[in-house]
Amino acid sequence: MSPLRYCHHLLAQLVSSGDTVIDATVGNGQDTIKLAQLVGKTGKVYGFDIQETAIEETKKKVQLTGLTEQIKLINDGHEKMNDYITDNTKIQAIVFNLGYLPKGDKSIITLPDTTLSALEQGLNLLNVGGQILMMVYYGHDGGTEEKDAILAYLETLSQEKFSVLQYGFINQKNSPPFLIAIEKRR
Amino acid sequence: MSPLRYCHHLLAQLVSSGDTVIDATVGNGQDTIKLAQLVGKTGKVYGFDIQETAIEETKKKVQLTGLTEQIKLINDGHEKMNDYITDNTKIQAIVFNLGYLPKGDKSIITLPDTTLSALEQGLNLLNVGGQILMMVYYGHDGGTEEKDAILAYLETLSQEKFSVLQYGFINQKNSPPFLIAIEKRR
Numbered sequence: 001m002s003p004l005r006y007c008h009h010l011l012a013q014l015v016s017s018g019d020t021v022i023d024a025t026v027g028n029g030q031d032t033i034k035l036a037q038l039v040g041k042t043g044k045v046y047g048f049d050i051q052e053t054a055i056e057e058t059k060k061k062v063q064l065t066g067l068t069e070q071i072k073l074i075n076d077g078h079e080k081m082n083d084y085i086t087d088n089t090k091i092q093a094i095v096f097n098l099g100y101l102p103k104g105d106k107s108i109i110t111l112p113d114t115t116l117s118a119l120e121q122g123l124n125l126l127n128v129g130g131q132i133l134m135m136v137y138y139g140h141d142g143g144t145e146e147k148d149a150i151l152a153y154l155e156t157l158s159q160e161k162f163s164v165l166q167y168g169f170i171n172q173k174n175s176p177p178f179l180i181a182i183e184k185r186r
Numbered sequence: 187m188s189p190l191r192y193c194h195h196l197l198a199q200l201v202s203s204g205d206t207v208i209d210a211t212v213g214n215g216q217d218t219i220k221l222a223q224l225v226g227k228t229g230k231v232y233g234f235d236i237q238e239t240a241i242e243e244t245k246k247k248v249q250l251t252g253l254t255e256q257i258k259l260i261n262d263g264h265e266k267m268n269d270y271i272t273d274n275t276k277i278q279a280i281v282f283n284l285g286y287l288p289k290g291d292k293s294i295i296t297l298p299d300t301t302l303s304a305l306e307q308g309l310n311l312l313n314v315g316g317q318i319l320m321m322v323y324y325g326h327d328g329g330t331e332e333k334d335a336i337l338a339y340l341e342t343l344s345q346e347k348f349s350v351l352q353y354g355f356i357n358q359k360n361s362p363p364f365l366i367a368i369e370k371r372r
Contacts, residue, residue, distance in 0.1 A: 166356050
């Protein structure tokens with residue numbers, strides 16, 4: 001199955017009713033809505049996006065789905081996560097889609113420094129058994145640099161504390177996206 | 187889940203009663219027996235191993251499990267696959283464990299040339315929808331060369347005909363094994 005499908009498969013196993021989760025890159029809002037369905041009305045989804053249009057468009061979609069109660073959209077960069085979510089809020093899952101907003105301004109992309117900062121904050125916020133699921137799109141300008149910086153960082157994570165899984169096809173052209181799944185082990 | 191557990195998970199989804207499958211590296215016979223249970227009495231498992239002790243020990247285990255009917259053990263290298271299995275036998279799954287026989291002679295290892303030859307023959311024998319599942323152990327002397335040769339070959343496979351998935355942990359010490367799953371798409 002494709003990395004994206006496997007990502008959704010893992011999410012459905014990982015997240016249940018009442019959980020608190022983060023969509024670190026709201027984009028077109030698809031994952032935000034999927035997460036809101038998984039956590040239900042007793043759960044919470046924090047959605048970050050630095051692009052106002054992404055937040056505004058997603059707000060409209062959220063209202064149409066009737067999932068407003070459990071979704072909090074935040075028009076700020078994901079590297080500001082700690083300004084909005086306190087350390088004692090334990091997070092079951094955090095989703096990242098690295099790259100640019102589909103159908104949006106392709107010059108606005110996620111960047112190594114802010115992605116790494118958000119990743120570190122996210123690892124700290126996770127429950128034991130919780131996971132960060134990151135779809136890495138890197139075919140655009142600057143994509144390879146971001147991918148390499150993230151992989152170099154992840155390879156240094158303690159294997160006692162985290163397991164870092166890479167899942168992807170290796171015989172495809174045009175830099176196909178791959179999935180990184182980081183589980184907090186203790 | 188670990189690459190080995192994911193390999194078994196994929197096998198259980200892939201193989202059903204009546205299928206014909208190959209264990210390309212019988213070793214201690216664990217996968218041979220697992221495969222025999224999946225294909226049942228109406229199916230067939232061809233098991234290859236170049237080491238006579240591996241075949242003899244596995245024969246004893248097979249007799250104890252009562253799965254003799256569907257298992258054919260062959261004391262020959264997997265690169266001789268085509269000498270034993272005709273082109274019109276369609277194969278649903280082929281399992282490889284690359285490296286050396288656990289608890290066996292660590293100087294007897296799978297080697298790039300014969301592994302690549304077996305891999306090519308295996309891809310040709312597969313059903314559409316069938317898969318080669320390969321656990322790559324590469325921590326031993328010569329392991330890195332074999333791994334690199336195999337990855338270089340697999341990256342050249344046509345993405346229209348095959349999808350080649352790599353699944354593994356990237357933050358572990360001591361060269362942990364990873365899984366390669368190659369599906370024949372058409």
